[in-house]
Amino acid sequence: MLSVAEKSRRRFLEETPLGRTRRARKIHRILADTYPDAHAELDHRDAFELLVATVLSAQTTDIRVNSVTPALFSVYPDADALSAATHEDVEEIIRPTGFYRAKARSIVGLAQALVDHFDGEVPASLEQLVTLPGVGRKTANVVLGNVFDVPGLTIDTHFARLARRFLWTDTDNVDRIEKDVAALVPRKDWTMLSHRVIWHGRRICHARTPACGACPISALCPSFGTGELDERKARKLLRFELAEGAESAGKSDGGSRVEPTKADGLTTEHGSRSADGSANGDARTNGEDA
Ligand code: SF4
Numbered sequence: 001m002l003s004v005a006e007k008s009r010r011r012f013l014e015e016t017p018l019g020r021t022r023r024a025r026k027i028h029r030i031l032a033d034t035y036p037d038a039h040a041e042l043d044h045r046d047a048f049e050l051l052v053a054t055v056l057s058a059q060t061t062d063i064r065v066n067s068v069t070p071a072l073f074s075v076y077p078d079a080d081a082l083s084a085a086t087h088e089d090v091e092e093i094i095r096p097t098g099f100y101r102a103k104a105r106s107i108v109g110l111a112q113a114l115v116d117h118f119d120g121e122v123p124a125s126l127e128q129l130v131t132l133p134g135v136g137r138k139t140a141n142v143v144l145g146n147v148f149d150v151p152g153l154t155i156d157t158h159f160a161r162l163a164r165r166f167l168w169t170d171t172d173n174v175d176r177i178e179k180d181v182a183a184l185v186p187r188k189d190w191t192m193l194s195h196r197v198i199w200h201g202r203r204i205c206h207a208r209t210p211a212c213g214a215c216p217i218s219a220l221c222p223s224f225g226t227g228e229l230d231e232r233k234a235r236k237l238l239r240f241e242l243a244e245g246a247e248s249a250g251k252s253d254g255g256s257r258v259e260p261t262k263a264d265g266l267t268t269e270h271g272s273r274s275a276d277g278s279a280n281g282d283a284r285t286n287g288e289d290a
Pocket residue numbers: 165204205206210211212213215216217218221222223224225226227
C-alpha cells in the first residue's frame with residue numbers, strides 16, 4: 001500500500017513542463033494571499049546594512065542577526081567606518097551570530113573592498129556585487145531585489161528545500177535551482193516569490209516535520225504527506241504569527257499579518273486535501289490548471 005507521500009508524488013510524475021509552470025504560478029498566487037506582507041526579515045536601512053546583515057546571517061537566524069546589527073551599525077554606520085575597525089572590536093559585537101571570528105574578517109574585508117573599489121558605496125549590479133569578498137549570488141540577489149528593485153531569486157536553505165519538494169527542480173545545486181525556478185515564473189516576480197517561499201519554509205513547510213495538514217498549497221504539492229497530516233497536530237507546528245496562541249497579528253519577527261483563514265489549507269478557496277492525500281476543491285490534480 002502506497003503512503004500518502006508516495007501517492008502525492010506519483011500524481012505529478014507525468015506532469016508536462018507547461019503543467020509545472022502553471023502549477024508554480026498558482027502556488028505563488030496562493031503564497032501571495034497567505035503572506036501578504038512577506039519581506040526580507042533582516043532589519044536594514046540601506047544597501048550597506050543589508051549586505052552586511054546578509055553575510056552575518058550565514059548559519060544563524062535572522063532574529064539573531066537583528067539582535068546585533070543595531071549595535072554594529074551604531075558604531076560602524078558605513079563602509080568607511082567598518083573598513084577601519086579592528087577584528088576584535090567587531091567580534092565582540094557580532095559574537096551571538098556564531099562563527100564570529102570568520103564573520104568579523106568577512107565584513108571588515110567586505111567594507112575595505114567597498115572603499116577600495118566602489119568609493120564606499122554598494123554597487124547595484126550582480127556582476128559587481130559578486131566581486132566582493134564573501135558575496136555570492138544569493139547575497140547579491142538579496143541586496144538587488146530589496147534595495148535596488150532588480151528582480152532576483154534568493155536560493156537559501158528554505159527556498160532550496162521547498163523547490164525540491166514542489167518538484168520545481170531535482171538538484172541541490174543552488175545555481176541550477178535558480179535557473180530551474182527562473183524558467184517557471186516571470187522575472188518581475190522573482191524577489192517576492194523568494195520572500196514568500198522562504199516565509200512558507202519558516203512557518204509551515206519546515207525541514208523536519210512540515211505541517212502538511214495545515215498547508216494552503218497542499219493540493220498542489222507533490223510532497224504532501226511528507227509531514228504531519230492531522231490538522232490539529234499540524235496547526236501546533238505553525239510558527240511565528242501563524243502559531244497557535246500568537247498574541248496578535250504583526251507581533252512576530254517578520255511583522256507579518258496573516259488572517260487565520262488564509263493559513264487554513266483545508267478550507268481556503270484554493271483547494272483542499274483529504275487526509276488520505278486525495279485532492280478536493282478547485283485545484284486540478286494534474287497541475288495542468290491555469
Ligand atoms: S507543508 Fe507539506 S503540503 Fe505544504 S508545501 Fe510543505 S510538503 Fe507540501
